[in-house]
Every structure is written in structure tokens, then in C-alpha cells.
Amino acid sequence: MTKNSYKYIPDHSYSRFKHIRSEWFDIYEITKNRFIFFEPRHCEQAISNLVIGENYAALIDTGCGIGNLKDAVKMITDKSVIVINTHTHSDHIGNNRQFEDIAMLDHPLSRKISSEGVTHETLYSEILDESLIQKPWPQDFNPENLYLPPFEVTRWLKDGDFIDLGNVNLEVIVSPGEAPDHICLLDRNERMLFCGDILLKGPIWTHLEGGSLKDLLISYKKLLKYIDSFDYIMPSHNETYSDKSLLLKSIDGAEKVLSGQADYQLITDQWGKRLRKYDFGEFSILTLNIGSL
Template sequence: MTGLPPLPVVATWFRRAEVAPGIARIEEPHVHEFLRANIWHVRGRDRDLIVDAGLGVASLREHLPDLFAHDPILALTHAHLDHVGSAHEFSDRRMHRLSSVDAHTAASLRGPELAELLGFDAPGIPDLLIESAPIGFDPAAYAIRPAPSTSPLEDGDVIELGDRRVTVLHLPGHTPGSICLFDEASGALFSGDVIYDDILLDELQESDIDQYVASMLRLSILPVRTVYPGHGDPFDGGRMREIIADYVSARRR
């Protein structure tokens, strides 16, 4: 492996914005858009819910200590590196029983190497997937710290926050253990990589297109009002149904 060029060092790694009452989006702006994922912080009366855990390049506990102040439940939508990196920092970690964060989790910040590990073609993927680094970080030493599930999830499980509750939907296709979290009272869907407003990845080594189509059809009939996706901006239920219709018709051709 060739050496890495020195990266600019930044003191602030995460960017946070409130996008709805009690719902904040946390991003990693110095990560290349291919890997830049959302972390969602949902405030509850009794406990907070954190959906996904970023790339693990910087410590969430160090940079955003208030995320840990209200007995948080971490729920992972699936076990790809850009969603699980800081999972080890949480004590209550929940993910589908088919997902695991361990020594086998594919992890590299080198574009071509990551493409090979995940099993997809990515012509033009940059050599390095971060543009800056937090203080003291060595990209060549990047790895995912093991973070076993403390509470495996199944379809239909409910996560209680006091004044909010979300239901686990097992929607395989992108990965076997992909889940969405649905707040039926508000119509909010935390969708991970099951659906976002860009090209959906259904040809990775562990993907399954037939399952993906079935998951999309299941999602299409839910009363979703706002989607908080794993990548990119939130969108409404109408846009969700358009993305689903486009995906399903393309895959049925």
C-alpha cells in the first residue's frame, strides 16, 4: 500500500442541526460524500435515541458529550462502517440479529480498497475518503472497534423513549440485517440505507435485489410523512413513494 499524503487537521469534526422538534441531524462534513452518513439524535422524555454512529474517525463522546447525557439507546440501521464507527462508545447498542459490528466488519478509508472489500464497482472513487482529519488521527490505522449488540432486534420490536416510540421494521436487501425505525404517531421514518434520495446500493456482496424489492413494496404502503435517511437530506412521504416506484420498475425490467 502506498503512503498517504498528510491531511489538513481540523478541531471540529461533526456538524449538527435541529431539523424538526426534538430531532437533530449530525454529519461528518470532512468525509467524502460517498461515505458521509447521517447520525440522528431523537430526544425522548425518558431516554434519547441515537440512530447510527458515524464513521468512528472522531469520538462522539469527546466531541458531542451531550449525546450521552440522557441514557441513550443506540440503534444501528445496519452494520456498514459509515454507520457503526462510534457504536463501541454506547453501552445500550441495538441492531438486528443479522447485523454485527466486529473484527470482520469491512473498514478502510482508501476508496479502491473499500470498494473491493464491499464488492462493488466504483470507477472514480477517490483514493482517500476523508478530506481532513481530527487532531491525532492516522487514516492508515483506521479500523472499526468491535461493538456487539447488547439487545438484538427483530421485526416488530418497539423502542420506548417515553413520549415517543419507534417500531423496528426489518427490511433486508441492502444488507441482510437492514432495519428502518418508524414512529407511527408522527410518521417519521429513520431509514438508514434502505431508502435515501440517490442511487441505492443493491449489488454489494451481501445485497439481495429480490429482498430489496420486497422491502420497498412493504415500505410503500406505510403512512410515512418524513424520511430521515442514512445519507443526504430528509424528504417527504410523497418523494419516498416516487423513489420506490422508480426503483421497483427499474429492477422489474
């Protein structure tokens, strides 16, 4: 989650792609069979990525749960859709309730969230508070009492699994740090790495429960082993894509923070939590305000 991205002003990466508008989502055609569904009126600036294979389409994350994502996806493909969640923060599973085929990492946290859902109170605080969105709400959407019901996971993933979409394989790379159940997905066909929340233009969160900057650095170094297999980093927030050099810059930043060589500012987030913000220009790293990370 990247609430501090509310004031993030996207650069012009969107304007270079064909744009299709739906009621809530701005849809962009990145390549012939790769699309993004962007939520510009929510402070999360969430992105769900669609990867279309010959037999199936994969929807990587389902955003904040406000607009009708299923209908928006139907505007692009009639293939059956498998949802793959990069992790279980609320802004990545918001529309899981609309889909029947769902894959996520086999991890105690994802087992818990899928079996319990997310309460209205949590959603209200994290997603639905009116300070977080630009109205109007979509037609047919009522935020009152909205919650995420439990959902069935049809495929539990593990590190190194491949999800075969027909001529496109997505490889699962377990990558904790921002969330303990976080995965990335490698698409060798289009040389894209779908990286959820761990490589972003904007703030990288390590301060939520289960987050760890040390784990994040380990995950970054693991991704480095695949660097010859991708050129583009496809995040779940803010920008359509980044060059893979962002991985090298992020490793350098994380190492500087962990070794005490980086300066920080103390900030207060929207929930009143004091955090350290280590600013590296195009991205920043947020940590708890404690001596040892």
C-alpha cells in the same frame, strides 16, 4: 454505503435548520428533540440521527468513526444513549466503539460483525483512504492502524419490536435489499421514518454482498403499509430529509428496473467494479452488471 455520493451536492435542506458545529460533525436541530449529526468532509456524507425521549435518547447509526461522536452527542443531551444501527456497513457502525448500549437486528451478519469487528484493511479501503475525505483529520484522531473492535450488542432486535425512549417509541421494520440486516425505524410522534440507506437522494446500492433489488422492492412495499404514519423520510446520507413521496418514486423505479423497462449506464465504481446505474433524477439505483437481477 453510497460512495458515489461524493460528488453529490446537497440542496438547501440544511440551511433551514439551526446549526451547531462540533469539530467533525455539523449538528442540525430538526425539531426540538430530533437532531442530525452530519459528516460533510467525508464522501459518504453520512448522517447519524438523534431521537430524544423523556428517559433515553436513541442514536440511529454512528457514522464513519472519524470524529468524536460521543462528545458531539453530549453537546445536545445528557440522557443515556442507546445506539441503534440500521445495518452493519462500516459507515454506519464507525463510532459504536464509543457506546455501551447497542441494539441491532438479530441476523447472522450483524452477529458476525459485532463479534469480529472490522479490520483496518477494510476500513482503509472503505472509509479512511485520503481520496475519500477532506482533511484535516480531527485532533486526537489517528487513521494509522485504526480498526473497529468487536462490540457487545445489548439488545437484539426483531421485526415489529418497539424501542421505548419514554413517550417516544421507535418501531423496528426489517427492510433488506441494500444490506441483508437492514432495518428502518418508525417514529410516529414526529411522523418520521428513519430509513438508513434504502431511501435516499443519491444512489441506492443493491450490488454489495447480500444486497438484492428484489428484496429491496419487497421492503419498499412493506413500508407502504405504514405510509399513513409518517410524512418525512430521514436517511443516513446526503440530505436531512425527504418527503414521503420518495417512497412511491422508489417503488416505481425499482419496478421499472426489475421489469427491464429502465435504461442504464455502465459505470466503474471507486473499487474498479462495473455496475449498472439506473438514473431516476433525484435518486438512482446501482446493480451488478448481470443479466438477471
